[in-house]
Amino acid sequence: MNIDADQYAEEIVDLYSQHLNPGLVALLKFMGFESVEVEAEGCVVRDAHGREYLDFLGGFGVFNFGHRPKKIIDAVSDQLHRMPMSSRVLFNEKTARLAAKLAEVCPGRLQYCFFCNSGTEATEGAIKIARLATGRQHIVATVGAFHGKTMGSLSASGREPYKAPFNPMVPGFSHVPFGDAKSLAETVNDSTAAVILEPIQGEGGVVLPPDDYLPAAREICDSHGALLIADEVQTGLGRTGEIFAVNHYGVAPDMMLLAKALGGGVMPLGAIVGTPDVWSVLESNPLLHSSTFGGNPLACAAGLAALEMLIEEDLARQAKEKGELLLDKLQSFQTDHPRMVVDVRGKGLMIGIEFTQEDIGGLVIAGLAQRGVIAAYTLNNPCVIRLEPPLTVTPQQIEQAVSAFRGAVQQTELLVDEFV
Numbered sequence: 301m302n303i304d305a306d307q308y309a310e311e312i313v314d315l316y317s318q319h320l321n322p323g324l325v326a327l328l329k330f331m332g333f334e335s336v337e338v339e340a341e342g343c344v345v346r347d348a349h350g351r352e353y354l355d356f357l358g359g360f361g362v363f364n365f366g367h368r369p370k371k372i373i374d375a376v377s378d379q380l381h382r383m384p385m386s387s388r389v390l391f392n393e394k395t396a397r398l399a400a401k402l403a404e405v406c407p408g409r410l411q412y413c414f415f416c417n418s419g420t421e422a423t424e425g426a427i428k429i430a431r432l433a434t435g436r437q438h439i440v441a442t443v444g445a446f447h448g449k450t451m452g453s454l455s456a457s458g459r460e461p462y463k464a465p466f467n468p469m470v471p472g473f474s475h476v477p478f479g480d481a482k483s484l485a486e487t488v489n490d491s492t493a494a495v496i497l498e499p500i501q502g503e504g505g506v507v508l509p510p511d512d513y514l515p516a517a518r519e520i521c522d523s524h525g526a527l528l529i530a531d532e533v534q535t536g537l538g539r540t541g542e543i544f545a546v547n548h549y550g551v552a553p554d555m556m557l558l559a560k561a562l563g564g565g566v567m568p569l570g571a572i573v574g575t576p577d578v579w580s581v582l583e584s585n586p587l588l589h590s591s592t593f594g595g596n597p598l599a600c601a602a603g604l605a606a607l608e609m610l611i612e613e614d615l616a617r618q619a620k621e622k623g624e625l626l627l628d629k630l631q632s633f634q635t636d637h638p639r640m641v642v643d644v645r646g647k648g649l650m651i652g653i654e655f656t657q658e659d660i661g662g663l664v665i666a667g668l669a670q671r672g673v674i675a676a677y678t679l680n681n682p683c684v685i686r687l688e689p690p691l692t693v694t695p696q697q698i699e700q701a702v703s704a705f706r707g708a709v710q711q712t713e714l715l716v717d718e719f720v
């Protein structure tokens with residue numbers, strides 16, 4: 301036993317209980333996490349006891365490039381020693397080059413960027429810009445969606461337990477079932493400013509729409525002069541096997557939202573990327589929407605290096621190939637444990653395993669933690685465990701995680717048998 305490490309971990313967890321969030325401490329302990337992280341590299345996180353964990357949660361989609369990717373760390377370190385924050389009145393090269401690079405890789409006519417620091421801020425900004433650009437108020441979102449937890453993005457999100465305590469929500473939002481083009485067509489009208497969608501729902505439980513859903517959404521929006529906003533905060537930057545998940549469906553939105561992996565897993569960074577038509581409404585008052593830290597050079601240096609790494613290392617293709625390998629191995633669990641596993645699904649390295657009950661998923665997560673693998677359930681559907689490892693994960697690490705998964709599922713099944 302390492303007494304120093306035990307004492308250190310106890311002290312830190314206690315500080316969380318005393319000064320951060322006692323309920324979260326209880327939840328994390330229930331999921332089998334009681335140790336303190338101290339360093340990380342690639343797909344591996346080390347705790348204060350020197351134990352290693354394979355990170356198959358990937359920070360909820362932040363670590364597409366792995367932990368501490370050298371190219372991104374070097375770029376941030378260089379910028380840190382030059383000028384981390386902007387004067388805000390002089391022009392900055394890193395901000396400009398990142399915006400140009402995003403315009404290059406984004407589909408369709410997406411050309412202009414607004415930088416912020418998180419996914420929820422990107423959603424807030426997009427809702428405001430959509431209302432401004434169309435002069436309309438109505439926003440259509442989907443049941444089970446997750447767009448963030450500030451008031452506007454929470455109003456767009458689609459799970460009541462997170463919303464009801466904060467009612468009233470921002471007015472003007474309708475929700476339709478995800479993947480159902482007919483409901484969308486019945487709800488969008490000539491007063492609709494925008495439809496906001498995740499191309500693949502993440503926190504909703506890794507839900508893939510029918511192949512014709514996004515093209516239908518595009519058509520429905522066009523026929524009513526409404527904008528299509530693609531929230532790629534979780535699906536973007538190679539995660540699903542394409543640089544953006546909309547690329548699977550051949551659809552170009554009017555605005556695309558990015559965050560999480562955009563900062564390369566090193567800096568917080570979010571963005572709204574929009575078409576010239578949408579952006580033209582900001583010309584008369586360029587300060588109508590703004591952010592003190594958005595587009596700071598330190599974060600943009602990280603974003604620029606991240607996009608370069610994405611292209612140079614063809615990470616989208618890697619995600620596609622490794623995702624097929626992982627999905628294939630996991631699908632046998634559904635056949636082998638039909639009482640526990642309802643479905644295994646996903647695209648690229650965004651994979652969801654749906655269990656028959658929330659508690660079963662919770663026990664499997666704890667079993668994975670015991671075996672040195674980090675995973676978590678999806679926020680809007682706790683029956684689903686999501687696996688989103690870095691796109692740089694190796695086939696050996698995939699094998700190791702699958703073997704831990706097998707052990708955790710078998711152990712949970714024995715427990716369930718004992719108590720039922």
Ligand code: PLP
Nearest residue numbers: 418419420446447448502533534
């Ligand atoms: N949009 C999507 C699709 C997300 O998955 C998330 C976070 O999980 C957000 C928005 C909110 O991002 P943030 O937590 O950075 O505010």
